[in-house]
Amino acid sequence: MSMIKIFSGTANRDLFEKVCDHLNVAPGQMRVEQFPDGESFCRVEEDVRGKDVYVIQPTCRPVNDMLMELLVIIDSLRRASAARITAVVPYFGYARQDRKDEGRVPISAKLCANLLECAGANRVVAIDLHSAQIQGFFDIPLDHLSASPILDRHILELGYNPDDVVVVSPDAGSIKRATKHVASLGGSLAIIDKRRHSGSEVEQAHIIGGPIEGRVALLFDDMISTGGSICGAARVVKEHGASKVIVAATHGVLCGPAIERLQEAPIDQVYLTDTIPLLEEHKIEKIKVVSVAKELADAITCIHENRSISQMLSRLGATGQYF
DSSP: OOTTTEEEEESSHHHHHHHHHHHHOOOOOEEEEOOTSSSSSEESOOOOOOOEEEOOOOSSHHHHHHHHHHHHHHHHHHHHSSEEEEEEEEOTTTTOOOSSSSOOOOOHHHHHHHHHHTOOOEEEESSSSSSSSGGGGGGSOOEEEHHHHHHHHHHHHTTTOOOEEEEEEEGGGGGGHHHHHHHHHHHEEEEEEEEEOOOEEEEEEEEEEETTTTSEEEEEEEEEESSHHHHHHHHHHHHOOOSEEEEEEEEEEOOTTHHHHHHHSSSSSEEEETTTTOOGGOOTEEEEOOOOHEEEEEHHHHHTTOOHHHHHHTBOOSSBBBB
């Protein structure tokens, strides 16, 4: 591992340090700051010539600042003659802008992919992209990891009987994700019919599948943004007789009224990963954070040693351990 270097911007230093600990690699020395006018600046404080370099930087809030920071870091490393630069982007901002759903709008996810390539990234690692098609936006290799086994492991530790569990998909777009959780956790599958009226307003009406009454309802999603969808889904399953409601999501975006909604919703526990750092004002009793640092460290090791990440993922079961 002497040829490997791990760097990070300011987006998620805790995750960066955890990954370095798992790899037993010293954190890379880099100065990242903003000029008074808001411009991002970066200076690499150690030699990276000929090194295999990884930059851990989710493009979370403030999204534009973190994205620009990532770009200037990659450019600095490229100009410092790093042999290979891998952008490890646990949360890929702009992922929801992945298609033209009306006239005269951008496909911003594709634009971000182009920017990373132009900056000098040779490879990208991401966790639970909002839609799988984003992988096709890149002309460089992209390794798409999933936090599902890690979340499943923590759900299993709660010790519920599979016969008492129902996995609920909060909308039709999450059915595939929900079926994978059913395969790992057992239980039955239910789907909520969701109708979106605007970017922040949704309506949940009917439940398909089940049964719900008397069961522990497990709701999985890739992210919680304003919390409208997941909290609405929690209310629907509670109205249908769920004994408990547990929510698990990869990315805790938590913007706008999200925390207030989670507090008021009939949700017993919320599991989030640390792809996005949890702000102090967002730390409530309901929310428990689980780390993806081990999975990222293992992916970095596979890439560095030119081993298959697909085989790594196939060995990662619901226990969160390798077989």
